[in-house]
Amino acid sequence: xxxxxxxxxxxxxxxxxxxxxxxxDANLQYLAQGLNGVGIRLAEARVIPDVEAxxxxxxxxxxxxxxxxxxxxxxxxxxDDITAASVAKAFDVPLARNADAEARLRxxxxxxxxxxxxxxxxxxxxxxxxxxNPISKAPGFRIGNVIVLAxxxxxxxxxxxxxxxxxxxxxxxxxxTVVAFVPEGKMAAGVAAAQxxxxxxxxxxxxxxxxGRLGASLVIRGTDAAQVxxxxxxxxxxxxxxxxxxxxxx
Amino acid sequence: xxxxxxxxxxxxxxxxxxxxxxxxDANLQYLAQGLNGVGIRLAEARVIPDVEAxxxxxxxxxxxxxxxxxxxxxxxxxxDDITAASVAKAFDVPLARNADAEARLRxxxxxxxxxxxxxxxxxxxxxxxxxxNPISKAPGFRIGNVIVLAxxxxxxxxxxxxxxxxxxxxxxxxxxTVVAFVPEGKMAAGVAAAQxxxxxxxxxxxxxxxxGRLGASLVIRGTDAAQVxxxxxxxxxxxxxxxxxxxxxx
Numbered sequence: 001x002x003x004x005x006x007x008x009x010x011x012x013x014x015x016x017x018x019x020x021x022x023x024x025d026a027n028l029q030y031l032a033q034g035l036n037g038v039g040i041r042l043a044e045a046r047v048i049p050d051v052e053a054x055x056x057x058x059x060x061x062x063x064x065x066x067x068x069x070x071x072x073x074x075x076x077x078x079x080d081d082i083t084a085a086s087v088a089k090a091f092d093v094p095l096a097r098n099a100d101a102e103a104r105l106r107x108x109x110x111x112x113x114x115x116x117x118x119x120x121x122x123x124x125x126x127x128x129x130x131x132x133n134p135i136s137k138a139p140g141f142r143i144g145n146v147i148v149l150a151x152x153x154x155x156x157x158x159x160x161x162x163x164x165x166x167x168x169x170x171x172x173x174x175x176x177t178v179v180a181f182v183p184e185g186k187m188a189a190g191v192a193a194a195q196x197x198x199x200x201x202x203x204x205x206x207x208x209x210x211x212g213r214l215g216a217s218l219v220i221r222g223t224d225a226a227q228v229x230x231x232x233x234x235x236x237x238x239x240x241x242x243x244x245x246x247x248x249x250x
Numbered sequence: 251x252x253x254x255x256x257x258x259x260x261x262x263x264x265x266x267x268x269x270x271x272x273x274x275d276a277n278l279q280y281l282a283q284g285l286n287g288v289g290i291r292l293a294e295a296r297v298i299p300d301v302e303a304x305x306x307x308x309x310x311x312x313x314x315x316x317x318x319x320x321x322x323x324x325x326x327x328x329x330d331d332i333t334a335a336s337v338a339k340a341f342d343v344p345l346a347r348n349a350d351a352e353a354r355l356r357x358x359x360x361x362x363x364x365x366x367x368x369x370x371x372x373x374x375x376x377x378x379x380x381x382x383n384p385i386s387k388a389p390g391f392r393i394g395n396v397i398v399l400a401x402x403x404x405x406x407x408x409x410x411x412x413x414x415x416x417x418x419x420x421x422x423x424x425x426x427t428v429v430a431f432v433p434e435g436k437m438a439a440g441v442a443a444a445q446x447x448x449x450x451x452x453x454x455x456x457x458x459x460x461x462g463r464l465g466a467s468l469v470i471r472g473t474d475a476a477q478v479x480x481x482x483x484x485x486x487x488x489x490x491x492x493x494x495x496x497x498x499x500x
Contacts, residue, residue, distance in 0.1 A: 016454050019292045020425070021282030022469060023456070025275075028297065032271030042269050044304075047278065047295040050454070054294075077435035078455035079442035117438030152457065175270070185327035188367030192329035204266050204300070205328035206273070207402065216328075219272060 010066040011045040014073040039169025055086035073151030088125035098124040108137040171223040182244035184216035190238030198231035258293040260316040264323040289419025305336035323401030338375035358387040421473040432494035434466035440488030448481035
């Protein structure tokens with residue numbers, strides 16, 4: 001895209017509660033949009049269980065394949081919070097008490113409340129840099145290109161908002177959405193032709209049924225606003241060619 | 251778990267629209283619960299882009315690692331619907347017009363509406379068996395241990411409900427939830443001891459803030475109801491030991 005490298009990220013959602021269907025993940029969508037805002041493209045996401053060997057293998061596979069790896073979940077005080085220990089193992093460094101993280105916990109908790117389980121939250125991979133947690137004080141961290149965040153959405157969001165300026169992205173994607181009350185199968189040839197004529201953009205077709213009417217949202221994405229605008233015009237023409245009235249939602 | 255093998259599944263969510271943050275996935279949670287109901291454990295889920303090489307690589311990696319692979323998305327009539335072609339490539343078989351699938355489309359569409367793009371939905375990997383789509387007629391299919399479903403939740407659900415009895419599972423997981431208005435860090439040692447005493451079960455701790463009060467949901471899961479009940483009693487005792495009043499939600 002315009003010769004500039006696309007900066008990619010992979011999200012590892014660590015949590016048995018998502019895989020069991022107990023909890024609906026709410027972090028992927030937030031991070032996808034937040035990363036895009038700093039010019040980083042979420043290229044893959046994986047939901048994996050709270051199993052050390054799995055976390056180690058996936059962190060190592062993904063940190064080699066993507067520019068950034070973000071993780072959510074597993075940084076609390078309980079026995080099933082094994083993200084820090086697993087990431088330390090992935091990087092083959094010791095898990096060690098981080099003095100800065102410990103100081104934060106000591107400021108947050110009364111001495112009688114800071115039990116060994118809570119103190120354990122200050123054990124981070126050696127060499128990790130703290131990612132501030134303004135809410136619960138259980139620190140996230142960054143080591144190499146891996147950024148470890150909390151799983152609770154409100155906390156994860158506060159951590160990400162405080163850290164995002166530290167991430168180095170490329171050009172952000174811009175997008176435009178054209179809504180048409182025409183079945184996507186009817187427009188498919190015209191849409192494919194528009195995609196072929198505008199290969200620098202990505203055109204997605206997402207069918208829907210709204211108020212009993214069949215239609216599709218056609219989403220045009222790219223890093224160049226002029227190319228996106230030209231592809232959008234081609235899509236509108238394809239909609240009109242099938243008798244539809246394209247609605248631009250941008 | 252009682253000597254019986256755990257039957258596992260991996261879900262591949264194929265869709266740029268989820269990775270861009272445009273759409274919130276709604277299929278993972280439904281399938282996690284639906285698979286559990288037939289004794290299959292969702293062991294991993296991945297959200298991957300509409301890119302053939304990626305789909306081929308992930309299908310091949312995951313079908314070797316899990317008992318079942320389910321995919322959602324990409325079976326419609328448009329240029330970005332590349333799941334069938336990619337799965338054919340993963341299995342190294344030709345993509346071929348399936349007579350049965352074509353007959354369904356011909357019954358569903360008026361002849362003048364059945365354009366080449368829509369007919370393309372009848373092109374399936376050679377040797378695939380159709381998975382009925384009672385809503386839009388774009389067929390899903392199964393080849394080997396890979397089951398290909400639609401991405402639109404209402405359609406995906408109808409396909410899964412019609413097919414789930416064909417899946418061979420093990421014993422379903424049973425679970426019990428104990429809610430406690432005690433910070434999880436305060437109970438952490440007691441909960442860890444309960445987990446250690448009941449290794450056949452999995453105990454997860456999920457913190458929350460509800461009506462301004464800190465608490466945690468403690469979820470006990472296992473395939474043996476008696477073991478889950480015993481672990482649940484141990485968790486309740488751990489909550490009471492910290493002055494809490496455990497509420498069983500099951």
